[in-house]
Amino acid sequence: MEEAKVMVALRDVETAASLTKLGCQMASLMGTNLTALHVIEVAAGLPLDAEDDILDRPGRQVLSVAQQVASNNFSMRITTKLLRARHPGEAIVAEAEEKGMELLIIGYHHNHRLAEKLLGSTVQHVSHHAPCKVLVQIPAPKEHAKAVPASETKDEKAETKIQSEAA
Numbered sequence: 001m002e003e004a005k006v007m008v009a010l011r012d013v014e015t016a017a018s019l020t021k022l023g024c025q026m027a028s029l030m031g032t033n034l035t036a037l038h039v040i041e042v043a044a045g046l047p048l049d050a051e052d053d054i055l056d057r058p059g060r061q062v063l064s065v066a067q068q069v070a071s072n073n074f075s076m077r078i079t080t081k082l083l084r085a086r087h088p089g090e091a092i093v094a095e096a097e098e099k100g101m102e103l104l105i106i107g108y109h110h111n112h113r114l115a116e117k118l119l120g121s122t123v124q125h126v127s128h129h130a131p132c133k134v135l136v137q138i139p140a141p142k143e144h145a146k147a148v149p150a151s152e153t154k155d156e157k158a159e160t161k162i163q164s165e166a167a
Helices: 013-030 053-074 088-099 114-119 122-129 154-166
Strands: 006-010 034-041 079-085 103-107 133-137
Touching: 006 013, 006 053, 006 088, 013 034, 013 053, 013 103, 013 133, 034 053, 034 088, 053 079, 079 088, 088 103, 088 122, 103 122, 122 133
Parallel strands: 006 034, 006 103, 034 079, 103 133
Antiparallel strands: none
8 A cells, every 4th residue: 555645634523524525535636545643732731641541532533533534435544643742733744744745734723812823823834834735724604694583474574674664
C-alpha cells in the first residue's frame, strides 16, 4: 500500500465527516491514501505523556468517525493518528513535514475567540508554515429561518395587518 500523501486535520466530531469526505475525494483524485490526524491540545500544567484516557477519548471518537465515513462512503481504509501537543498548528505542520505530505486539508471555524484573533489561529499557523499545499474548508454560513406561527390562518394575518395599519 502506497504511503499516504494527503492528510486531513480533524478538530471535532461535528466537522469530521465533511472534512474526511473532502480528504477521501482528494486522495482518490491524486491516486494516493489518506491520513486523518487529530491533535489533542494539552495544557501546560499536564505532561504530554500523561496516562489519562479522558484526554484521548474525544480524539479517538473523531478518528473513528473519519474511519467510518471513509469506509462507508468511499470503501477506503485510511490511516489515523492521534497526537498530543501544546500547540496544534505546530504539531500538524511537523507531522506533514515528517510524512512528506503533498496536500493538507483543514477546517476553519467561524467561532473564534478574541485570543485566537490576537495570537493567531491554528489555520493561520498551518497555512503559513505547512511544507505542502493547504486546502481550507470553510463551512457555508447558516441561514436564519424566520419563525412563522403554524396556527395562524389567512384571516388572522389579514386582521393583524389591518390592526397594524390602523395604529
